Amino acid sequence: MKEPIRKITHKDGSTRYRLVVDIGVDAKGKRKQLTRTLKTKKEAVDELSRIRHELSIGSFVVPTKMTLNDLLDIWLKSATRDVEEGTASNYESAMVPVRAHSGDKELQSLTEEDIESLVDWMLTSGRRRGGQPGTGLGVRSVRLSLGRLRAAMNLGVRRGLMVRNVAQHVTISRDAKNKAAANKAANRPWDESEVKTFLESIKAHRLHAAMMLALIAERPAEVCGTRWAEDVDLDGAGTIAIQNTRTIVYDRRQEKGSRNKVVEKDTKTDAGKRTLPLPAPAHKALKGFRAIQAKEKLTAGTAYTDSGYVLVDELGNPFKTDKLRREAYKLMKAAGVRKVRLYDARHATLSWMANNGVPDTVVSAWAGHSDLSFTKRVYVHPDPQSLKAGSEKLGDLLG
Known part of the structure; x- marks a missing residue:
């Protein structure tokens, strides 16, 4: 058998050792070979042994000039094969800062330090839209991007494009998490008095009923997707069915200025499809x-x-x-109440229900969740009134 390592002597008298090793066949059955040139024969022998060992156990990765962008293209094509358009758009959006910072880097040269640098950059300078460009992304956005990147690199490892997933053990710094937690605490949902002040202020406004729908814990896309004939029964059972959503999807394939398009679809989950008995004030507002x-x-x-x-x-x-x-933010300003996201108005309603004796299973079903623990963990917040009630109960015990 011909020796796969041979000595090369250059004109200046220096020597190198070149190895040529079979690494399999291509899709057409043609033999593929890898050529490597090293300084010493020992290095060449060691490299040959490594390659043959990895080939024997199926862990060998063919050297390639593929970039991270190339891998992300492959992953997106695979990951979005059977998902909704909005989900596919979210995947693409999550990779925008990754592409901006590291997309042109060679995939096989990336290290954990490179991914840590990417994460730090996203937290400080990664924003491209949805705020002032060049400012930091929120921890939640960075966590989503990092999670998608891990998934892309897992695919790269499975397909023999990478030796290992260098994003697997990279985390967000404790300092960034603490800052995010502080901001989240500051953005607390409305309490009972704020809800009442808001509703009293807008009771004569044209959009009073729409705000009522948001305050009975409908998501913005559910409010926008509600239809009179199919979903609302004001004259019979007095119910509203949540079964259709209208949401905005960002489509980068369109020209700038026309990339936000409306997508109409069913609720995200089976649990999200629900029929709620309308509270009397909401029933009256919808009739009006x-x-x-x-x-x-x-x-x-x-x-x-x-x-x-x-x-x-x-x-x-x-x-x-x-x-x-x-429109909701304008009404909040006119009412003199704190500006909160409509999702936080939803949190306020679910918290009030949970803190005023409504069973957890009912609160979860009302919210459209299949996971009771998720509802309690994410949506239910103790308010001053409920804490005061707790104090009074403790008074009965301690007195």
Whole structure:
């Protein structure tokens, strides 16, 4: 058998040792070979032994100039084969800062230190949209990006493109986590008095009913997706069915300025599809809103779009979630209450229910969750009133 290592002498008299080793066959059955040139024969022999050993146990990775961007393209194609459009868009968005910082780097040259540097950069300078460009991304966004990167690199290892997943054990710094926890604590949901102040302030406003829907724990996409005929029963059972959503998906394939598009679909999970008995104030507000829309339709005539959605403007055009949020923030400002996300208004409702004796199973079902522990862990917050009630109960015990 021909010796796979041979000595090379250059014109200047220096020597190198070149090895040529079979590493398998390609898709057409043609033999593939790897050539390596090293300084000493010992290095060449050791390298040959390593390659043959890794080939024998199936762990050998063919050297390649593939970049991280190349791997992310492969992973996205695989990961989005059978997911909703919104999920696919989220995957792509999570990889935007990764591509910006490290996408052009050679995949097989990446180290854990490179991924740590990427994480630190995302936390300090990684924002590209949704705020001031060049500022830091939130810990949640960085955690999502890091998680997707780990998944992409796991695929790279499985397909023999990487020796190991260098993102596997990289974490977000404790300092960044502490800052995020402090910000989260500062962004607390409304308490009972704030909810009442807000509703009292907007009771004569056209969007009173829409805010009611958000405050009975509907998500913004669920509020925007609610339809009169299919989902709302005001004259019979007095219920509202949550079974359709209208959300915004960011599509980078479109031209700038036209990348936000509306996607309509079922609820995210089977548990999310639910029918809720309308509280009396919400029932009354929806009846009033239906009457307002009937008058608007008569006034607008042929200019009116009879879209069938509950949340529409004066000409019948359905709201997008971003418009719902903007209008909600205007109403909060006018009411003089703290500005909170609509999701935090949802938290306020679920917390109030849980803290006022509604069974956990009912709270979870109302929220549209299949995991009771998730509802309690994420959505239920002790408020001053519930803590005071706890103090009074302890008084009975200690007195």
